Amino acid sequence: MKKIVVSGKTVDDAIEQGLGQWEVAEDRVKVTVLEQPSRGLFGWIGAKDAKVELELIPDPLEEALLFLKDVFRTMNVQMDVDVQSGKDLTTFNLSGEELGILIGRRGQTLDALQYLVNIVANRYSNTHVKIVLDAEDFRNRRRKTLEDLAMRLASRVMRSKKEVILEPMSSLERKIxxxxxxxxxxxxxYSKGEEPNRRVVIALK
Structure with missing residues (x-):
């Protein structure tokens, strides 16, 4: 945890100084008063300032972003992250020259990173945080690919009168x-099989 000890004429002054150093709002810190101010003899001899300890409360999105940037450093890839906050979820949009490495086959690496990023974020939150990791609109392009595949295979099932079993997919892709x-x-x-080899089956009604 990140902590600082600051002093001021009053407790409020000390807190304000600490918030100014970190450039955060008061709801981002936990305050512990270490020493109350005292006026001293005759109002000034031996007077003591207030002393407080401020502990920075981690922000879930900031921690998730730091984790992601550490991963990029470890992989030795240069990536920019654009954070878009919505009502129910936050999207981290990745851009860079080596996106193929981060997306992986059918988005498997991107899905794995997204899973880890959400674990990190929710470790620092009292409420559920949902983060979607995207890379230059890969999620929408992948959705369109899967929807087109679904319609083509449905037509095949209708022609052949035989069910089609798709390759193993993540729960998100099966849902699409x-x-x-x-x-x-x-x-x-319907789906059959056990994770991570669970598959979608398309059959006649």
């Missing part, structure tokens, strides 16, 4: 397939 075909008039979907 299920959602795209949930209102299809002729086919249905």
């Amino acid at each position: 397939i299920h959602s795209r075909l949930q209102d299809h008039p002729s086919v249905k979907t």
